Amino acid sequence: MTIQWTTALSVGIAEIDAQHQEMFRRAGQLLDAMAPAASSGGDVRPLIEALQAYAVEHFCVEEAWMRDARFPGYVRHKAEHDRFIEDLHALAREHEARGRAAFASLRAAKWLTQWLDEHVRGTDSEMGRFLASRRSS
Numbered sequence: 001m002t003i004q005w006t007t008a009l010s011v012g013i014a015e016i017d018a019q020h021q022e023m024f025r026r027a028g029q030l031l032d033a034m035a036p037a038a039s040s041g042g043d044v045r046p047l048i049e050a051l052q053a054y055a056v057e058h059f060c061v062e063e064a065w066m067r068d069a070r071f072p073g074y075v076r077h078k079a080e081h082d083r084f085i086e087d088l089h090a091l092a093r094e095h096e097a098r099g100r101a102a103f104a105s106l107r108a109a110k111w112l113t114q115w116l117d118e119h120v121r122g123t124d125s126e127m128g129r130f131l132a133s134r135r136s137s
Contacts, residue, residue, distance in 0.1 A: 003028050003113045009120045011128030016065070019058040020120055026051045027112055034095075034105040048092045055085060066127060069134045077123055084115060 005024035010017050030047040059081040066074045091108050098104050 003031060003116060005120075009117075011120070011124045012132050013065070013128055016058075016062060016124070016128070019061060020124070022054060023051070023058060024116065026054055027116055031109050031112065034109060044095060045092060048088060048095065052085065052088045052092075055081075055088065059085075062124070062127070065131060069131050071127055071130050073123070073126060073130070077127060080119060080123055084119070087111070087115075 003024055005021045009020060011020070026047070030044060030051055033044045033047050059078075063074070063078055063081070065071075066077060071077070091111075094104055094108075
């Protein structure tokens with residue numbers, strides 16, 4: 001399963017788009033390592049931790065933009081960010097407990113791919129439109 005940022009996912013803010021590209025790159029590395037056919041068989045925990053650390057950094061930037069602009073969807077948007085971090089923690093714990101079981105890896109890959117796509121395409125696009133309207137006012 002692959003995941004890739006495309007220009008269709010642009011929110012119109014260069015800093016955030018660049019960070020989304022990096023999030024997708026890191027998520028792709030994790031998905032590649034988790035794939036049942038991955039040859040490394042190594043520990044994916046460092047990749048989960050790297051994605052998690054970058055997500056926290058990125059979410060802080062987005063949340064600052066939203067607070068500064070008084071984005072009305074801030075609370076809901078931040079809740080999605082918080083839940084993503086919690087789910088990544090759960091993924092790390094599950095991986096430690098179960099290893100790279102094919103079912104768990106496929107489920108995690110589906111979740112990660114779906115979350116990033118839906119969040120960026122939906123919630124982040126909404127934020128981007130609001131921020132753009134504030135800049136043009």
